[in-house]
Amino acid sequence: MKLFYSPGACSLGIHVILEEIGAPFEAVRTMIREGANRTPEYLAMNPKGKVPLLLRDTGRPLTELPAIAVYLARIAPQAHLLPDDPELAADVMEIVEYIAATVHMQGFTRWARPGNFAPDEALHPAVQARGLEIFQDGLAWLEARLGGRDFAVGDRFSIADASMVFIEFWAAERAKLTLPPHLAGHFARMKARPAVQRAFATEGLAL
Ligand SMILES: N[C@@H](CCC(=O)N[C@@H](CS)C(=O)NCC(=O)O)C(=O)O
Known part of the structure; x- marks a missing residue:
């Protein structure tokens, strides 16, 4: 998996979750200040031009912090990041x-x-x-x-x-x-x- 993040942006929440579950991932620095979230290459992955963006192992992009957080919690049930109850x-x-x-x-x-x-x-x-x-x-x-x-x-x-x-x-x-x-x-x-x-x-x- 790849996480596209900008330092100190809301993507930090997803970064923490990825570290907590311990799955292998690559953190890709995407500086908002420098417009790295607005390049044609980035917009091809996420037309919203926002971080966080998760590229799943299948290569499919996933955006929106709550959706990414639930996805990660569900693929790593051993980390118990979303209760069953x-x-x-x-x-x-x-x-x-x-x-x-x-x-x-x-x-x-x-x-x-x-x-x-x-x-x-x-x-x-x-x-x-x-x-x-x-x-x-x-x-x-x-x-x-x-x-x-x-x-x-x-x-x-x-x-x-x-x-x-x-x-x-x-x-x-x-x-x-x-x-x-x-x-x-x-x-x-x-x-x-x-x-x-x-x-x-x-x-x-x-x-
Ligand atoms: N609704 C989105 C919001 C994402 C968002 O607004 N991210 C900000 C950083 S905290 C961003 O990428 N801003 C870049 C911009 O607006 O140019 C989510 O929850 O993931």
């Missing part, structure tokens, strides 16, 4: 989808890429302010949901925890926010995991 699996997906669809796309992207939402630069401060509000609402929901527990759902690491890693990273390192206490503890526990450390090291991110 439908109640717990639904709880995991509720978190993964909320992160992907709302906290990321509605919140963080508005703050980081206001031009995607309003071509008029005069509107960018307002777009960014609203994005930050949505992002912070997301952090508050995740904080309450996590409570004093070690993992997002149940008593073991899942694709929900991997998804929380890149949100916590963005909050602490990109937006320079102070993480609320439960998320701060979760982020620290995640960063102590060898798989997370390998993903950060490959992407050149400081722990």
Whole structure:
């Protein structure tokens, strides 16, 4: 398998999952800043021009973080990254989808890429302010949901925890926010995991 990632982008969540399951994969650096996600070769694989992109062993591309996360969890059942219990699996997906669809796309992207939402630069401060509000609402929901527990759902690491890693990273390192206490503890526990450390090291991110 090949993972196309940009350092510190949402692809970090998939990178962590790949390291957790321990399957052989190649991490292909695709710098968004340099437009590597917009070359004809890349667009031929992913016309959306986004990371993460997973090229399966069959050569078929797969996009969208929740879909890739579920795929990886299903092909590596021994890693137990998506619970068998439908109640717990639904709880995991509720978190993964909320992160992907709302906290990321509605919140963080508005703050980081206001031009995607309003071509008029005069509107960018307002777009960014609203994005930050949505992002912070997301952090508050995740904080309450996590409570004093070690993992997002149940008593073991899942694709929900991997998804929380890149949100916590963005909050602490990109937006320079102070993480609320439960998320701060979760982020620290995640960063102590060898798989997370390998993903950060490959992407050149400081722990
Ligand atoms: N809905 C997609 C969103 C992917 C996405 O927006 N990725 C960002 C990086 S975090 C990206 O590739 N941006 C490049 C661009 O918009 O040019 C998913 O969940 O995988």
